[in-house]
Amino acid sequence: MAADIKQLEIYATRIRIGSLEAIKARGFGHVGGSLSVADTLAVLYGAVMRIDPKNPRLSQRDKMVCSKGHAGPAVYATLALKGFFPYEDIKTLNQPGTSFPSHCDRLKTPGVDMTTGSLGQGTSLAAGMALGDKLKGRDSRMYLIVGDGELNEGQPWEAFMFMSAQKLDNLTVFIDWNKKQLDGYITDISDPHDFKKKFEAFGFHTQQVNGNSVKEIYEAVMAADKVRGMPRAIVLDTIKGAGVKEVEDTFSNHSMAAAPEVFDGWIEGLKEKLAALEGEVVHA
Amino acid sequence: MPKIVYDGSNDPRAFKDVIGGTIISLLDSDPDVIYVDADLMSTIGTYKYHQAHPDRAINVGVSEANMMGVAGGLAAAGFKPIAHTFGPFASRRSYDQAFLSAGYAQNDITVIGTDPGVCAAFNGGTHMPFEDVALYRAIPTATIFDITDTVMLEDILRQAVNLPGVKYIRVGRKTAAKVYGIGSRFEVGQAVKLREGKDITIVAAGIMVHEALQAAETLTKEGIEADVLDMFTIKPLDEAALLKSARKTGAVLAAENHNKIGGLYAAVCEALSRELPTPASFVAVNDEYGEVGPQNYLQERFGLTADNIVTRARELVKNKK
Ligand SMILES: Cc1ncc(C[n+]2csc(CCOP(=O)(O)OP(=O)(O)O)c2C)c(N)n1
Ligand SMILES: [Mg+2]
Numbered sequence: 001m002a003a004d005i006k007q008l009e010i011y012a013t014r015i016r017i018g019s020l021e022a023i024k025a026r027g028f029g030h031v032g033g034s035l036s037v038a039d040t041l042a043v044l045y046g047a048v049m050r051i052d053p054k055n056p057r058l059s060q061r062d063k064m065v066c067s068k069g070h071a072g073p074a075v076y077a078t079l080a081l082k083g084f085f086p087y088e089d090i091k092t093l094n095q096p097g098t099s100f101p102s103h104c105d106r107l108k109t110p111g112v113d114m115t116t117g118s119l120g121q122g123t124s125l126a127a128g129m130a131l132g133d134k135l136k137g138r139d140s141r142m143y144l145i146v147g148d149g150e151l152n153e154g155q156p157w158e159a160f161m162f163m164s165a166q167k168l169d170n171l172t173v174f175i176d177w178n179k180k181q182l183d184g185y186i187t188d189i190s191d192p193h194d195f196k197k198k199f200e201a202f203g204f205h206t207q208q209v210n211g212n213s214v215k216e217i218y219e220a221v222m223a224a225d226k227v228r229g230m231p232r233a234i235v236l237d238t239i240k241g242a243g244v245k246e247v248e249d250t251f252s253n254h255s256m257a258a259a260p261e262v263f264d265g266w267i268e269g270l271k272e273k274l275a276a277l278e279g280e281v282v283h284a
Numbered sequence: 285m286p287k288i289v290y291d292g293s294n295d296p297r298a299f300k301d302v303i304g305g306t307i308i309s310l311l312d313s314d315p316d317v318i319y320v321d322a323d324l325m326s327t328i329g330t331y332k333y334h335q336a337h338p339d340r341a342i343n344v345g346v347s348e349a350n351m352m353g354v355a356g357g358l359a360a361a362g363f364k365p366i367a368h369t370f371g372p373f374a375s376r377r378s379y380d381q382a383f384l385s386a387g388y389a390q391n392d393i394t395v396i397g398t399d400p401g402v403c404a405a406f407n408g409g410t411h412m413p414f415e416d417v418a419l420y421r422a423i424p425t426a427t428i429f430d431i432t433d434t435v436m437l438e439d440i441l442r443q444a445v446n447l448p449g450v451k452y453i454r455v456g457r458k459t460a461a462k463v464y465g466i467g468s469r470f471e472v473g474q475a476v477k478l479r480e481g482k483d484i485t486i487v488a489a490g491i492m493v494h495e496a497l498q499a500a501e502t503l504t505k506e507g508i509e510a511d512v513l514d515m516f517t518i519k520p521l522d523e524a525a526l527l528k529s530a531r532k533t534g535a536v537l538a539a540e541n542h543n544k545i546g547g548l549y550a551a552v553c554e555a556l557s558r559e560l561p562t563p564a565s566f567v568a569v570n571d572e573y574g575e576v577g578p579q580n581y582l583q584e585r586f587g588l589t590a591d592n593i594v595t596r597a598r599e600l601v602k603n604k605k
Contacts, residue, residue, distance in 0.1 A: 181323050
């Protein structure tokens with residue numbers, strides 16, 4: 001399957017808009033980490049994963065675990081645009097009784113494959129799911145997204161050793177290397193040094209790409225999916241807040257509160273970008 | 285002695301400012317105090333201090349089990365560590381380390397778990413500990429505080445760093461009702477009598493103290509006079525105060541922002557059943573997981589309200605006779 005890169009850029013831009021519209025409705029939320037991962041979600045749900053929005057629980061489907069569960073808004077926008085539920089629903093983010101909580105919840109949101117939010121735990125869950133699919137003889141692939149700050153935890157590294165020991169070649173882990181965690185820069189708090197070398201040393205087939213380029217991500221996933229006998233890692237070199245200059249330039253951009261007009265300004269900029277991308281499609 | 289200034293109005297200070305401010309003041313005044321956090325400094329306003337004093341205010345990153353162990357090690361090296369993260373990560377996520385590396389090995393540490401129970405609000409079910417008290421109660425000789433207002437927080441945190449054993453402080457980050465006057469001093473393990481009554485004992489802690497006082501006000505109008513105890517030290521429980529009140533009223537209601545299992549209600553029932561069997565009930569989470577939403581919605585959702593205290597108190601009083 002050759003992907004239409006332009007369409008993926010459009011999808012990624014719509015995911016950014018959706019994330020911000022959901023967060024705007026509540027007035028605050030995890031802006032930075034939702035924006036940085038939009039391109040990866042666009043590639044996975046736009047060109048890679050074999051899923052059916054009408055049958056979100058089909059056992060023989062590809063699965064995605066967003067272990068950095070606070071990127072819920074981006075996941076919800078992705079799934080809404082894919083047709084899992086009405087787009088307007090995501091604007092109930094964190095309202096009483098909502099199906100769209102801050103952190104991904106498999107019991108609440110159709111299409112969410114695993115409950116996450118306590119950082120680190122999604123990694124072992126994804127490992128178990130991938131192993132289980134193998135043992136059941138299913139042709140299902142697992143895509144796991146982790147944060148760079150999340151990798152301060154010990155559990156992910158236990159899970160990575162396990163994935164490698166079990167030769168889980170139906171699993172690909174994406175590291176959203178956006179250089180920041182909650183308090184600040186990862187290098188100031190707990191310097192991870194070289195993620196690529198670390199994953200190589202853990203026995204992963206490892207690539208590093210521009211994680212805010214759908215083209216580079218897509219090509220890396222295609223290459224990774226051919227690898228046999230070992231789990232795959234893709235280090236995503238990203239910007240926290242990617243796609244909205246003002247967010248990128250804000251130091252504390254993990255969880256942000258802003259007035260509706262501020263959100264509108266950010267969304268407007270993205271809509272202009274969207275119009276330009278769609279114009280390119282028409283004229284192509 | 286605690287000075288009671290409750291009039292239903294809000295505490296002028298937010299907990300998060302007083303948590304951060306008190307930690308910093310302790311660091312500045314006692315060279316043996318050391319503070320560790322797991323990437324949640326900015327939630328209590330200590331990140332700037334950390335940048336200026338990285339040797340005394342240490343950010344271990346998102347690694348709570350590691351943080352608890354490091355705190356234990358720092359205690360062994362002669363420090364008085366304060367470790368902070370959100371409640372679920374200060375309890376569930378790092379429990380074995382709190383139990384063994386700190387408790388069992390007698391490395392004395394002070395743990396602050398912020399946003400207990402429904403205070404986790406918009407962070408939702410994964411971040412909403414209704415079991416942290418149960419876990420810490422099961423650590424031998426641990427001391428557990430459920431904080432009422434910022435005056436109490438400041439005094440308790442200052443005392444806690446110098447107490448032996450594992451100390452667990454659960455406290456929100458937003459504002460709560462103001463209950464105590466500036467300068468109030470609290471005795472660890474001694475409940476504060478907030479209201480005198482003869483018909484029922486309401487034992488409350490944390491955010492439920494305000495609800496209990498409101499409920500007592502309503503009950504008065506119905507001719508039910510409630511004895512209200514602020515049981516801010518959940519362990520060791522002030523059994524003397526509890527029993528004295530229960531002997532007088534003959535009915536006890538425990539109100540807590542926690543599962544009914546293993547927390548304040550359980551502690552109260554354990555003491556009563558052993559020393560003075562007395563009809564008792566709870567206003568607490570009825571063995572459920574948390575969910576996302578505004579705190580006031582969640583209080584309604586889980587029944588942690590003054591109204592619910594009134595209803596339960598009425599029932600208890602009615603069934604007495
Ligand atoms: C176990 C655990 N500890 C702490 C938190 C609070 N928390 C939420 S996000 C976050 C920082 C995560 O940083 P990173 O993984 O880099 O996320 P991103 O930059 O992609 O948003 C923290 C500390 C949590 N959710 N889980
Ligand atoms: Mg990050």
